[in-house]
Amino acid sequence: MSSRKLSFTFLFFSLISYSQEIKDENIKQFLEEDRKKISAVAGLSYLHNSFGLLYQDKVFRLRPNDAFYTEFFLRYRWLDVSFSFAPKFAHINNDDPEKGKSKYFNFGFTFFLNPKIRQYIYFSQVKGLYFQDTKEFLRLIYGDAYNEDHYLQFPNAKYRSFKGETTYLWKGNKEEYRSFNNMTYEPLKDVFIVSTGLFYQYNILNDLGKTVYKGEVFDDTINDEPSKDIRIAVRSGGGVQKKIKDNWYIIVEAYPEFYYSRLLNENFHQFNIGLYSNARMGYDDGKWFFGAGTQLNWINSSNENFYSATQWLFRVGIGFRFNSPTFVNRNFDKIDNILK
Template sequence: MHLKSLIAVLFFLFTVLAKAQTDTAKIKSYADQVMVRVNLDTNIEKYVFTEGPEDKPIETIFTINNKTRASFSIDYRIISATVSFTPSFLPGNNDDELKGSSSYADFRFRFFPKKFIQTVYYKNVKGFYMENMSDFFPEWKEGRDPYIQFPDLRVQSFGGSTAYVLKDNFSLKSIYTQGEWQKESRGSWVPIVDYDLSIFRDILDGRKGKETQYSFGASMGYFYNWVPGAKKRVNIAPNISLGLGGMFSSSWDILSDGSKANKVNTQYLTIRFATGLHIGYNTDRFLFGGKFNVNAYAYNEKRDQSVQNNNIYGLLYIGYRFPPPKVIKRNYDKVQKKIPIL
């Protein structure tokens, strides 16, 4: 399905859900509980370069050697700690010889002051390979021949977003962190402003290159939390957003003496699209579920050239909540008196 058709279908779905939502909602908070979770997650970072006329475009796809990670996390109030590792026995975690080695780190923090949602993040990705080898090399065989690899290609991103929930009694915490549970179906439009600094570094044929991209944008999103059934234990929460933005890019070569050469400054108009789905089961003690999110933005470098960056993220989790031990609650309350933001 083409992207335009997908967007049209999703917006139709959200229009129907928006009209069907109820006018009252009850939200239960679990801020006073300790939550432990075991997670299984995967990230796919992909860049698609398209060149040529629309009827015969040529695509070159660069992606990372994705790893499936397992992690253990513990949450209490606004404090969250996670330890993760990459089990070698899982499929796709032991093919470095064909695709090269990739590293992926993503640190993300969210705050919920009243109806605002503030997100800040840092992302570090290194090690890409060309995914669509068969489009350029017909004799190439998957599973037998290695991919063309770019082990020194590194992308660092520093950014954030500020969102505002327009509807009362709608909880994004129940979707993002499971720190709350919304007991009645409800949806809300959410305007979002995002900003990002990305730094690209690579070494090709012994020549170092660097590019910085400053981007910003504004989107309008719709989030819906559907809680079916009489017991209100399950939620199905889709979301979608679409927006426009701008990007300022500077690229240059780094010479052996550290000086810059061939510097180029450009500006682009960007199109932004994001969608996701969370399905969860919740009791006051046990919870489990899964999430799937897609974030994409695209821009035209020239009349017949475009670039698209896609990030696909999937997660499965199972968790348990329990009252905090007295020593933890007592010490947290003491710290909170000194630092009210906690």
């Protein structure tokens, strides 16, 4: 009886080992085939964003009017590019005349410096803002009796943001972490990752000289100096990727952060804590894929709009993978050999 139990135990562990070897071999084969495919995603995002404007030791909120914009993601091998804008033909924005018109443009890319270090670089611009705290601002000038519900518009205002993040994976590597970036990567297995990232951001707010209020235009370019600020944050946390039956999956990430931010042309700075989190659920059968996700950036700040901050974002997208042209594969093979 004992010998039978012992034989069964050896057989059981042998089968587990053999099953794992098959799974690892399938993943290796998939990664090799994926090198010759291009992934493309088109999506729609809703962004709630605000930008700080310091006046008489009080921070007022500037906001873009249109919150919806389209997003596109393209990936081939290690080149992962994203860009977004609100094209006129899409008619996805319903601008409020009281708040003016806003336009978005974003561009960024992600790549791995080695299997453990991911580099993220991003540029974003929004043009056309309105003063969300117009009533509170004008009460400083005309007194508490002012009670009109109109908004100051800044049609030429531009808010440009240059962002970057360098992340080190304590647990996990680029093959396991890459599907956390966006939907262009197919989730291959259940994964748990732990990472620490250094986030850095430089923002410029300018062209506030032209204002519109109740249809009347005012132009003051003499005092139109740009406002500049920086933010540096250290984020440490983890994420979970779980495969569900029939090619469904779910991804959840949470990163507590400690940050420092400063207005460069004012004697105003701040240390504080916050939380950056991200979640996505989707379907991916290897060729077609779609999903939806949300992103939350909470900051424990008494001056919560001192600098640019995305409070929350929601996006949906659909994409597909197709074979890349032979000449593209050939040229990238040459580049890969040089990088080795």
